[in-house]
Amino acid sequence: MEDAWDAARRAASAAGISLAPLTELEDARRVTVLVDAVWGEDQLSPSLVRAFQHAGGGIYGALGDGDLVGFVLGFLGWQEGLHLHSHMLAVVPEWQSRGVGYALKLAQRAACLDAGIDEVRWTYDPLVVRNGWFNLVKLGTVGTALLPGFYGEMTDSINRGDRSDRFEVRWSLRSQRTARALTGEAAPPSPGPVVLEARGGHEAPRPAPTRARPEPGCVVEVPADHPGLRARDEALGWAWREASAEAFGACFEAGLVAVWVTREGRYLFGRREELP
Numbered sequence: 001m002e003d004a005w006d007a008a009r010r011a012a013s014a015a016g017i018s019l020a021p022l023t024e025l026e027d028a029r030r031v032t033v034l035v036d037a038v039w040g041e042d043q044l045s046p047s048l049v050r051a052f053q054h055a056g057g058g059i060y061g062a063l064g065d066g067d068l069v070g071f072v073l074g075f076l077g078w079q080e081g082l083h084l085h086s087h088m089l090a091v092v093p094e095w096q097s098r099g100v101g102y103a104l105k106l107a108q109r110a111a112c113l114d115a116g117i118d119e120v121r122w123t124y125d126p127l128v129v130r131n132g133w134f135n136l137v138k139l140g141t142v143g144t145a146l147l148p149g150f151y152g153e154m155t156d157s158i159n160r161g162d163r164s165d166r167f168e169v170r171w172s173l174r175s176q177r178t179a180r181a182l183t184g185e186a187a188p189p190s191p192g193p194v195v196l197e198a199r200g201g202h203e204a205p206r207p208a209p210t211r212a213r214p215e216p217g218c219v220v221e222v223p224a225d226h227p228g229l230r231a232r233d234e235a236l237g238w239a240w241r242e243a244s245a246e247a248f249g250a251c252f253e254a255g256l257v258a259v260w261v262t263r264e265g266r267y268l269f270g271r272r273e274e275l276p
């Protein structure tokens with residue numbers, strides 16, 4: 001297996017940035033400015049970032065053209081085993097979609113492995129399918145739970161007006177699944193019955209629950225672009241929030257985990273014990 005830092009540095013160079021631990025007082029301020037640029041409001045206090053810096057290890061930055069253009073921040077937790085909880089990953093809009101976020105996650109992975117931490121967890125909105133693709137397919141995490149309304153009401157520019165349902169994902173850093181994802185060799189399981197179907201055109205698909213029972217391979221369809229759909233039709237966006245929570249909840253209750261999502265928004269579930 002390629003050394004984790006080599007993989008991170010290779011990804012960084014492909015994205016045109018360099019990676020650095022953020023340890024200075026000035027970095028704490030720069031992180032909070034970047035958070036404001038991405039979420040549109042003050043989400044993180046510099047003193048909390050400073051405390052994370054002092055505790056050590058949990059914050060990496062991406063430097064592009066001399067500026068801080070992205071960062072990843074996490075802290076340790078030990079519920080159900082020692083892990084890093086990755087709280088924030090952000091890249092400034094001008095640098096998004098160039099591989100910076102990916103390089104930052106690889107730096108986080110390498111730093112964890114150095115410290116003897118084998119698992120990283122975080123949460124994301126399962127209706128942001130691009131994040132789902134990134135987390136489940138490109139990085140090789142597994143969706144282990146739906147946390148309805150996880151953050152309560154949110155007022156930032158990305159989440160305002162929607163319920164903060166989140167998937168918990170777990171990234172097993174030494175697993176074969178992760179190794180395959182990082183080398184682009186992962187493949188989806190064969191799809192089974194569809195538990196929730198997206199009916200109608202791409203512009204305004206409607207949620208249609210089926211009578212299918214959750215079982216390994218089952219599929220939950222969601223809109224490819226829920227944030228866009230929600231901006232066009234708030235009621236339809238809400239209908240998807242409710243219908244998806246019910247379908248995802250049923251899959252997790254049946255003991256399944258989310259293992260894949262296509263770019264079109266087809267989530268696939270499987271048995272955790274059967275994962276490589």
Ligand SMILES: CC(C)(COP(=O)(O)OP(=O)(O)OC[C@H]1O[C@@H](n2cnc3c(N)ncnc32)[C@H](O)[C@@H]1OP(=O)(O)O)[C@@H](O)C(=O)NCCC(=O)NCCS
Nearest residue numbers: 038088089090091096097098099100101102130131133134
């Ligand atoms: C999500 C985010 C951190 C990804 O970083 P990035 O540098 O843009 O992503 P990369 O270029 O490394 O691409 C990795 C994957 O991220 C996803 N992605 C890319 N741009 C994205 C965007 N603007 N929004 C959401 N996901 C995006 C894609 O799945 C991409 O995979 P692909 O290239 O095969 O399509 C970044 O877009 C961002 O800061 N978004 C806003 C804040 C946010 O949603 N943070 C995550 C939750 S805390």
